[in-house]
Amino acid sequence: MWYADALGLYAANGIAMLSRQTLLGGDYEMINRTTGLPNPDFYVALLWHDLVGTDVYGVTLDGCSDPGCRGAVRVYAHSALRGGSATVLMALNFATSAAAGLEIKLPRSVAGARVNAEACELWQIRGAKGATVDDITINGAPANLSPPAAPCDPGATLVLPPTSISFVRLS
Secondary structure, X not given: OHHHHHHHHHHHOOOOOOOXXXXXXXXXXXXXXXXXXXXXXXXXXXXXXXXXXXXXXXXXXXXXXXXXXXXXXXXXXXXXXXXXXXXXXXXXXXXXXXXXXXXXXXXXXXXXXXXXXXXXXXXXXEOOOOOOHHHOEEOOEEOOOXXXXXXXXXXXXXXXXXXXXXEEEEO
């Protein structure tokens, strides 16, 4: 979860690149050096790479716009990598036992472009504390290299399970 938070926080503060120290080997490897299987951070990097564009948007949670005062839930908003005026949210729930609800209220326009939230796709990464690759799920199914999106309702409250990372694409 720290890696996902760093990606969002660095982008929100104008840092255009975050480099991982190791892909294979070491203590924070993305690919398990023993099994050759992806570790949980790999899936965060994969979804970030495939979904998130370069524009960063401000987010306010319950009147709080500073990530440090958001408590267990942090949300970052970006343009979508592909898809015109689509928006991608990355929501993290650091709580280990409590789910959180996220009501999404988009502005009418961003940078002059009208925001339409008619379609919603969700990728929700979950795992228990100390999870291994065998414990990670995306939308309830074992994680794989081409995780399918789950449909979601852009007007409904999104449930963020405990210790989860949710990518939401609104278009």
